Amino acid sequence: MDGAPTDTTHLDWGNVGLGFSFILFNGLISTSLQLGVGSSLLSAAIRCVVQLGLVALVLQKVFETNNPWAVGSIACLLNLLGTIEAVVNKSKKRYNHMFSSVLFGMLCSTIPVSIIGIRFAMAVDPFWKPEQYIPIVGMLCGGTISGIVVSVSYVLREIYDNRDKVEMYLAFGASRFEACRPVAREALRLALTPTINQMRFVPSKIQAISNSVFTLDNSVIGIIAIPGMMTGAILGGSSVQQAARLQMVIMFMISASTALASIITTITTLAVVVDSEDRLRPDRVDVREHPVWRARNWLFSRAVDGVKRTVQSCRGLRREDRQNGAADTERLLG
Structure with a gap:
């Protein structure tokens, strides 16, 4: 090898955003044709950005040391x-x-x-x-x-x-x-x-x-x-x-x-x-x-x-409150 290659690319997050537009285009096609892969494609792209961003952050520190x-x-x-x-x-x-x-x-x-x-x-x-x-x-x-x-x-x-x-x-x-x-x-x-x-x-x-x-x-x-x-x-x-x-x-x-x-x-x-x-x-x-x-x-x-038990207990308390309220109303009317 002739040594480490020089960095000839200068990309920022705006360039990444433009590249992400291709994913949005694929998602639009998936939605229009009802392929059912649009959400999976979008989540995979987001994971790709997060994972590669973290890898780049860690490796940059290692390269510098x-x-x-x-x-x-x-x-x-x-x-x-x-x-x-x-x-x-x-x-x-x-x-x-x-x-x-x-x-x-x-x-x-x-x-x-x-x-x-x-x-x-x-x-x-x-x-x-x-x-x-x-x-x-x-x-x-x-x-x-x-x-x-x-x-x-x-x-x-x-x-x-x-x-x-x-x-x-x-x-x-x-x-x-x-x-x-x-x-x-x-x-x-x-x-x-x-x-x-x-x-x-x-x-x-x-x-x-x-x-x-x-x-x-x-x-x-x-x-x-x-x-x-x-x-x-x-x-x-x-x-x-x-x-x-x-x-x-x-x-x-x-x-x-x-x-x-x-x-x-x-x-x-x-x-x-x-x-x-x-x-x-x-x-x-x-x-x-x-x-x-x-x-x-x-x-x-x-x-x-x-969550189900919490919802059921809340419904039970509301039902009990309504019953108590009805009983109080009957006592007052009686």
Whole structure:
């Protein structure tokens, strides 16, 4: 790389407001055509503004301090948030100690790959430069989450819902490694497929359509769909050649990080759901909602019940007041 790119953009909140007008236009179309996505689109745009604004505020402080400990803290925080996203929001089935194993898999993949890739492949010295290291770790975490969720979800589905084949292998004397090897192989294949499609720059839905209906050239799609990191580098002032090479390195790092994290979490998952005595343990799989959402639903139901009781008590007091008033009126008239 030729050094940090110069800032060639000067945008204020007025520019953001003009960009937000495109969301309003989409919302108007949704309302006129009764698509039912206008409110979701508006709320997602507002969340985007708030989240990116907070991220920019925090990262600006970290960039100004230029402290390796602050950079390391942000990297660990990104991995922690990625683990929460994978375990709490995206996983329908979970197993015992899933949070710690997923966090371990993410840390063992994103941190080494980012350090080696930035220091040697990107030739950045020191490797922990905030403007280089933090965005790279963020992209690695984003790709790693998808691989982990796909691999773990497949393993838990096969063990909990379709466990006949694994049980048959175990019944015929196979070790848990031999019985689980087909499941692990397919889980890793599915986890790495999105990364392979990303390196082709073919959107998954377009690729699915092209496989079934049309015949589209992947290279043409790759030319049209310029990847985000390359676009950002070009907008930031880098040459097109440097931006293309940067995108290549980033994609290879994401692929390596996703593969490593998927392997670690897949092996950990199989070690939990198939114990050391070669027994299948579906009892260790939790198919309920995550405790966070169960607690949220419980608090919401309690709040609703409290409001209902309050309304009912107010109605009862009003009814009692009316009855007392009627009784007083009868006594006065009598």
